[in-house]
Each structure stands twice: as structure tokens, then as C-alpha cells.
Amino acid sequence: MATGSISTAFTGPHQPNALACKHSLPQSWLSITIIHTNFNSPNSSNYPHFSFRSIPDGLSETEASTTDLIAFSMLLNVKCVVPFQDCLAELLGGGDDDDDDDVACLITDAVWYFTQAVADSLKLPRIVLRTNNVCSFNAFAAIPLLYEKGCLPMQELEELALTNLKQQFPIPNFPIGPFHKYFPASSSSLLAQDQTSISWLDKQPPKSVIYVSFGSLVGVNATEFQEIAWGLANSKLPFLWVVRPGLVRGTEWLEPLPKNFLEMLNGRGHIVKWAPQQEVLAHSYVGAFWTHNGWNSTLESICEGVPMICQPCFGDQLVNARYVCDVWRFGLHLEKKLERG
Ligand code: UDP
Numbered sequence: 001m002a003t004g005s006i007s008t009a010f011t012g013p014h015q016p017n018a019l020a021c022k023h024s025l026p027q028s029w030l031s032i033t034i035i036h037t038n039f040n041s042p043n044s045s046n047y048p049h050f051s052f053r054s055i056p057d058g059l060s061e062t063e064a065s066t067t068d069l070i071a072f073s074m075l076l077n078v079k080c081v082v083p084f085q086d087c088l089a090e091l092l093g094g095g096d097d098d099d100d101d102d103v104a105c106l107i108t109d110a111v112w113y114f115t116q117a118v119a120d121s122l123k124l125p126r127i128v129l130r131t132n133n134v135c136s137f138n139a140f141a142a143i144p145l146l147y148e149k150g151c152l153p154m155q156e157l158e159e160l161a162l163t164n165l166k167q168q169f170p171i172p173n174f175p176i177g178p179f180h181k182y183f184p185a186s187s188s189s190l191l192a193q194d195q196t197s198i199s200w201l202d203k204q205p206p207k208s209v210i211y212v213s214f215g216s217l218v219g220v221n222a223t224e225f226q227e228i229a230w231g232l233a234n235s236k237l238p239f240l241w242v243v244r245p246g247l248v249r250g251t252e253w254l255e256p257l258p259k260n261f262l263e264m265l266n267g268r269g270h271i272v273k274w275a276p277q278q279e280v281l282a283h284s285y286v287g288a289f290w291t292h293n294g295w296n297s298t299l300e301s302i303c304e305g306v307p308m309i310c311q312p313c314f315g316d317q318l319v320n321a322r323y324v325c326d327v328w329r330f331g332l333h334l335e336k337k338l339e340r341g
Helices: 069-079 081-094 115-121 134-141 143-148 159-168 196-201 222-235 277-282 295-304 316-327
Strands: 006-008 018-023 032-037 050-055 106-109 126-129 209-213 239-242 269-272 286-291 308-310 331-333
Touching: 032 081, 050 081, 069 081, 081 115, 106 115, 115 126, 134 143, 196 239, 196 269, 196 277, 209 222, 209 277, 222 239, 277 286, 277 295, 286 295, 295 316, 308 316, 316 331
Parallel strands: 006 032, 006 106, 032 050, 106 126, 209 239, 209 286, 239 269, 286 308, 308 331
Antiparallel strands: 006 018, 018 032, 018 050
16 A cells, blocks of 8 residues: 555545545655545645545535435445446546555445445445544444344334235236325215314323224224214323214214214214314324224324224234234224223
8 A cells, every 4th residue: 555545435524425546655765646526625725735526416406405314325325337437437447557646445424334245346446534522433333233133123014914914826916005104095085074183182281182094994893883972082182083974883874973972072072974084183182093904094193193992893904903903013902892991
């Protein structure tokens, strides 16, 4: 290295865009070239001993002004690959036959993770520069272990199940969704959505409301219905309850409800025939969802981070509730007979 030159790539708190540097010392035994992006480019006149090479980062104006720093850094790691590789290849091939111009190694900030593949492809050793402290490095280094121990969520909710499925059914399959965060449900709603759900929610304390809905198919008998009603009344918590016409078998709507039930609760409970469920679950005043665990309801609740009280009735609802409570662990399973206690 004493007679060579170093091509380094780095970023630091003052020059988060700088990629590589080359510095010619008077003795000409070492030179450093900095490869940097146009974005936040360093002032080369402050560093007369270094050579500078600018590469295009290819960012649009919108991309360059994003506030999502993680997404931004990931994007740069994609956009810079080709320009950086070209620039480095030019540096490597640009010298005369004098060994003094060989690039001895590449120094790049850990944030520029794409540079490892470039270094490998050009058979250059790479030194990784970390600009944060050792404590945070150790904490980040523990992340794979935390995944392994199940302390952190897996990338995909059903990743393991998907792997098993592919082994059992070796045919092409294409997981899609969840779509709940992308498309409003109102256009395809089964029944008219009662918007008083939202205006009533607006008046409750934050994270206090139990939202109760058993979807479009589940039915209960009059006794079960009354037990739910008393359970909600006894909870002393505000509740928004979807009682779909026909939910209580053999009745039109609210006939089995105890007399003066809502009046007795002084506005603590609100009953609607059908709610704008996604909007309700996204409302910050909802604290829990008492659900039959239809897959749509389950996903919608997960997407909004609302914990569930699970009351599955049939079919996949039973498996969904088991996973919600015992595997993903964001719900409580009501497994006993429906009783107000
Ligand atoms: N839903 C709604 N308003 C309600 C109750 C339910 O919009 O008052 C919607 C809910 O958002 C979900 C669907 O109806 O998308 C119910 O589907 P799920 O798979 O949970 O249960 P199913 O009706 O198939 O039993």
C-alpha cells in the first residue's frame, strides 16, 4: 500500500453523500479519490489534497426531497450502482502501467451497502466505515438473533405458512394483498355505512372504545345477544356495536335488547346496522375489536394495529383466531360459552 493509492468510499455526518476519495500526498506515496453524489456534494476546495469525482445519483426532484430517509437511502443504493461502478472501473483502468496508480482498496460507509458487490466484482478489498457508535452497532448486530428468537415480527405475516404451502402444492402461486390500506371499502360496501359511527367515536376518550362486529354472515341467538349486551354494559367502557339486521336469529333487529338498554348507558354505547369498519378501526379512539375473525376483519384490524377479542364461529374464523391469539399474539380468545362475565 505504501506505493499505491486508495480509492475510498465513505459518508459521514457532514458529507452524507460522499462515496469515495483519492488523496495525493506531496510524497506521492498515497492518493485518495472521493467519489460522491451530486446530492449534498462536498466542497472540493476545502480539501486540496484530495481528488473528487462526481457521479449522477439519478434522483428526481420529488425523490430528492423525500422525508423518508430509509426509503431515500435504499433508493440511492439502487440508483448509484451503475455510475459508481463505471467511475471506479475508469479509475482502475485509467492509469498508465505504473503500479503507483493501482487502487489498493475501497473504503465505504456501511450505509452504502451496494458497494460490497461492486468491490467484489472488481476484486477490490473493501473497508467498511461506520460513523455511529459501537453501542448502536452492537444493537443492530443483534437484530438477526431477535428475528431468530421470534422477538421481532417476520417480514411477512404468513411467511412460514407460505413456505409450507409451496412444499405441499408445488404449483405457481401468487400472494396478493392486503389491499385494505390502498382501496377505500365504501364503494363495495354490502350495506349502507352509518356515518354516525365516526361522529360518535369523535366524542369518546382516546383508545377507549370497544368496537364490536361479527361480519356479514354470523348469527347469534337471543340469549347470546343479551349476554353480549350485558357484557358490554358491565365493561364500563364505551362501545360501538354493529348489529346487522338478522344478526339475532329469528328477529328483525334489536327486539331482544334489554329494555331502555342504551338510555341506561347514557351515551356510553352506540349501535349501528353497519359501520364504515376500516374507518372505525383506523380511528385512534378505538382500543379493541371484538370480532368473529373473518379474514377481512382480522387483516383490517392488523393493518390498523388494533388488538382483538376473538369470538370465532365457524370455518377459517377458528384458525384465524388461533393464529391471532397464540402465534401472532395480538388477541384474546373467548373460548368459553358466551356469558356476560
Ligand atoms: N364490514 C363493514 N361494516 C360492518 C361490518 C363489516 O364494512 O359494520 C366489512 C368489514 O370491513 C369486512 C367485511 O365487512 O371487510 C367482513 O368480512 P369478513 O371476512 O371479516 O367476514 P364475513 O362477513 O365474510 O364473515
